Amino acid sequence: xxxxxxxxxxxxxxxxxxxxxxxxxxxxxxxxxxxxxxxxxxxxxxxxxxxxxxxxxxxxxxxxxxxxxxxxxxxxxxxxxxxxxxxxxxxxxxxxxxxxxxxxxxxxxxxxxxxxxxxxxxxxxxxxxxxxxxxxxxxxxxxxxxxxxxxxxxxxxxxxxxxxxxxxxxxxxxxxxxxxxxxxxxxxxxxxxxxxxxxxxxxxxxxxxxxxxxxxxxxxxxxxxxxxxxxxxxxxxxxxxxxxxxxxxxxxxxxxxxxxxxxxxxxxxxxxxxxxxxxxxxxxxxxxxxxxxxxxxxxxxxxxxxxxxxxxxxxxxxxxxxxxxxxxxxxxxxxxxxxxxxxxxxxxxxxx
Numbered sequence: 001x002x003x004x005x006x007x008x009x010x011x012x013x014x015x016x017x018x019x020x021x022x023x024x025x026x027x028x029x030x031x032x033x034x035x036x037x038x039x040x041x042x043x044x045x046x047x048x049x050x051x052x053x054x055x056x057x058x059x060x061x062x063x064x065x066x067x068x069x070x071x072x073x074x075x076x077x078x079x080x081x082x083x084x085x086x087x088x089x090x091x092x093x094x095x096x097x098x099x100x101x102x103x104x105x106x107x108x109x110x111x112x113x114x115x116x117x118x119x120x121x122x123x124x125x126x127x128x129x130x131x132x133x134x135x136x137x138x139x140x141x142x143x144x145x146x147x148x149x150x151x152x153x154x155x156x157x158x159x160x161x162x163x164x165x166x167x168x169x170x171x172x173x174x175x176x177x178x179x180x181x182x183x184x185x186x187x188x189x190x191x192x193x194x195x196x197x198x199x200x201x202x203x204x205x206x207x208x209x210x211x212x213x214x215x216x217x218x219x220x221x222x223x224x225x226x227x228x229x230x231x232x233x234x235x236x237x238x239x240x241x242x243x244x245x246x247x248x249x250x251x252x253x254x255x256x257x258x259x260x261x262x263x264x265x266x267x268x269x270x271x272x273x274x275x276x277x278x279x280x281x282x283x284x285x286x287x288x289x290x291x292x293x294x295x296x297x298x299x300x301x302x303x304x305x306x307x308x309x310x311x312x313x314x315x316x317x318x319x320x321x322x323x324x325x326x327x328x329x330x331x332x333x334x335x336x337x338x339x340x341x342x343x344x345x346x347x348x349x350x351x352x
Contacts, residue, residue, distance in 0.1 A: 020210055069310065084145035086346030088220045090116075090152050094294075098249060098273060098351040102342045103312035105143040106166055106256070110277055115214040118179070119276070123148045123171040127315060132170045136139050137164060138315045141322065145346030153177030155212035157196075158219070160255030161239035162187045162230040165315060180210045182219045184228065184255075185238030202242060218245040224257035226288055230296050243269050249352055252302055253276060254312065259290050263298035273352045274341060275304030279329050280312030283320040292329035305335060306341045306351060313345055 087102035088109065095114035102108055106120040123144050126281045128137015148171065153214070157179045159167050172181075173192040181188070181196050185203045193199075202221035210217045219277045221240040228237035241255040250270060254277040277295040290298065292309065299307050312325035326343060341349040 038104075049130070061298040064243070065085040074116070079139060081140050081143050084141050084346035085142075085344040086145060086344060086348070088140050088146055090146075090347050093348075094350075099348060100274075100276075100308065100351060101145065101348040102308065102310055102345055104140070104142060104345045106160070106278065106311050107144070108308070109146065110244075110251070110312060112217065112244065112251070113215070113249075115155045115212055115217055115246060116152055116177075117158065117244065118151070118154045118175060119158045120166040120255075121157060121161055121171040121175055122165060122168045122314075123206075124168070125175065127165045128170055129164070135164075135168075135170060138317065140314060141316060142313055142345050148174040148176070154179040155214050155289075156210055156217055156219070157181045158242055158253060159187060159191070160224075160241065160253070161226060161228045162190055162226075162234070162237045163256070164230065165317065166242075166256065167191075167230070180212060182208060182210065182242070184221065184240040186236055187228070187238060190230070193240040201238075202240065203238060215246070219243070220245075220269065222252075222269070223261035223262040224255050224259070225262070225330040226256045226258065241266075243272075249273055251351070252276065252299075252304055254295070254298070256288070257290055258286065258288050259298065260296040261301075264301040267301060267303045270303045272302060272304040274306035274308050275299035275302055276310055278311030280320065281318040281320050282325075285318055289318070292325050293332045296329065296332040305339070305350070308338045308341045308349070310342075 090109060090111065093099040093111045098112055100108055100110040105122050107122050110117040126135040126137050126139050128135040153176045156174055159181065160186045167187060167190055169190065169192055178195060178197040180198045181191055182200050182202060185201050188199050188201050191199060202208060204221050204223045207218060207220040217288045220243040222243055224239060224240045224241045228239040229235045230237060239255065242253040244251045244253065250272050252266065252272045254275060254276040256278055277290040277299050278289060279295045281289040282291045296307060307351055309326060309329045313322060330340060
């Protein structure tokens with residue numbers, strides 16, 4: 001990606017960035033640090049465009065998405081990222097059990113009877129356009145519970161859709177081992193090819209038996225209510241949840257979804273030991289992201305025994321307060337407190 005491309009992203013970000021969180025994927029070699037990346041954007045907007053059209057003033061007071069994006073990145077300069085409340089120890093997990101840990105956002109590390117799975121890996125400080133020296137996009141609110149170097153070797157990577165907060169190319173490029181990637185339809189072209197032993201794209205209702213050194217895993221893509229475009233123009237890209245099955249046990253991975261009746265149909269694919277469900281980014285994006293109460297309703301409809309909430313406390317992608325999603329999930333499960341398997345980033349739960 002040329003420097004002019006990055007410069008032009010910001011004035012047009014309402015049409016380019018909003019769909020999949022950032023603009024066209026590419027690389028930039030000019031800046032040498034995260035600070036330089038944001039400085040380039042600031043200089044372009046406040047000096048270049050600002051001299052001609054008063055853009056600095058616009059960015060200071062406008063409530064448009066583009067202006068808020070710029071202000072957010074500027075405000076993040078120098079901000080410390082607190083450590084995750086918990087740090088998983090996957091080396092100690094029992095290979096004769098189903099154990100999982102929430103690493104942050106939609107990233108879950110799963111040991112499924114000795115087979116290691118990673119969902120929607122997002123491991124670095126920022127998400128957004130990969131510039132080669134860092135990503136242009138939001139800074140984490142809480143550190144990833146395990147950096148990439150501390151992850152075990154992974155057997156299977158699941159990618160639910162192409163949005164920048166789920167398909168993070170720098171993170172996918174550092175996953176340890178020789179994993180098999182199972183991805184939503186029409187997203188494999190975005191995957192860094194190095195290090196992956198095989199790549200499978202699945203449409204809704206399609207299944208794939210994945211063979212790994214630690215055994216087989218059945219993966220089925222399921223319908224959810226979301227959208228798949230990484231940038232506004234690539235609306236053909238798919239989006240999915242997943243059903244995982246191994247040795248007669250099943251997990252449901254909800255991906256990203258708004259409230260939908262599809263989960264009552266997914267019940268026929270169960271029973272599920274647990275449902276990993278998104279609970280954040282619903283204000284104001286309610287038509288594409290479910291509320292915590294909706295997430296519980298869908299997990300109930302699918303017949304999931306345990307509830308694993310994700311997609312909150314990690315990035316500021318919406319307007320609800322930091323703790324609101326998990327507090328509402330706790331309230332929704334007040335009469336079934338034992339079903340809420342995870343509360344904080346880094347927590348580990350033995351599912352079965």
